[in-house]
Amino acid sequence: MFESAKAPVVPDNEENKALCRKYCPICQNYKKHDLHRNEPKELFCARGSSSAQNMKEIGCFCPACELFTKHHLRGGYYCVRR
Ligand code: SF4
Ligand code: SF4
Numbered sequence: 106m107f108e109s110a111k112a113p114v115v116p117d118n119e120e121n122k123a124l125c126r127k128y129c130p131i132c133q134n135y136k137k138h139d140l141h142r143n144e145p146k147e148l149f150c151a152r153g154s155s156s157a158q159n160m161k162e163i164g165c166f167c168p169a170c171e172l173f174t175k176h177h178l179r180g181g182y183y184c185v186r187r
Contacts, residue, residue, distance in 0.1 A: 115151035115176050122148050124171055129184065133164035140184055149183035150176070160185045 115121060125148045129135050138160050145152040150172060167173050167181035180186075 115148070115172055115178070117148060117151040121151060121172060125149075128166040128170045132166040134160065134162065134182070134184060137161070137163060138184075149187060150178055153183075154187050155184040157184075 129147055129149070130141070134140075138155070138157050140146065140155050140157055143155045143157040145155065149155065150167065162182045162185055165181035167178065167183060172178070173181070
């Protein structure tokens with residue numbers, strides 16, 4: 106089967122985690138909501154949203170990320186709503 110065009114798939118691997126660490130941990134949203142205390146801690150675009158509750162959406166850096174461009178992602182805030 107082909108992957109759905111509506112659901113870009115970002116591989117959950119160490120290389121991509123390393124890329125994510127250039128963006129997520131330093132964004133305002135991550136720091137404000139202490140996302141390192143919840144699972145998953147990174148690579149939300151591949152692994153799904155954080156288990157943290159009642160998050161606001163403040164200052165997502167995803168649009169600057171290489172994976173955002175490479176996988177034609179849209180929207181950002183994957184820690185909140187993916
Ligand atoms: S698009 Fe966002 S969640 Fe995905 S790897 Fe990049 S910074 Fe992390
Ligand atoms: S997905 Fe966006 S808002 Fe969430 S931690 Fe990563 S850069 Fe920040």
